Amino acid sequence: MNKEYKLIKALKADDKVINLYSNDKKEIIFKNGVRKEIYKDGYQIIYFVNGDIKQIYPDGKIYYYFKETKKVQITLNNGLEIHKFENGKIEKHYPNGIKEIFLNDRIESNKYNDRYDENYFSDGNVEIVGKKRRNIIIEKLSDNEEEDEFE
Secondary structure, eight states: OOOOOOEEEEEEOSSEEEEEETTSOEEEEETTSOEEEEOTTSOEEEEOTTSOEEEEOTTSOEEEEETTTTEEEEEOTTSOEEEEOTTSOEEEEOTTSEEEEEETTEEEEEEETTTEEEEEOTTSOEEEEETTOOEEEEOOOOTTOOOOOOO
């Protein structure tokens, strides 16, 4: 149910207008066209003039929608960033610098800071690229083979 709330007070400042509503929502409209809504539970939503939207939740989680690229970036309060792209690609950026890249519900690549990258191919092969950019291809193992430990 989309209930309309009554505007109680409108305040004007140098570069913004502040509207206060009967549901305790505060709306700030900036001179540059950016509009911010703040709710009493701490939830905030910001509408940018380029069409981007940023949502900030009381628990610290942030959702940012990029209109031009249709990408969503989710930042969790533990520092993990999740990037969701229009083509279905998902990237997870961990606070320690590790990145996981998923496409079609499978890992395509892992980025381990400056140590090495792992790239997974549809034929089952794995490419490991070391920090000195040496490439090592590991062929897909059958069910009865054991993988050697790799350093």
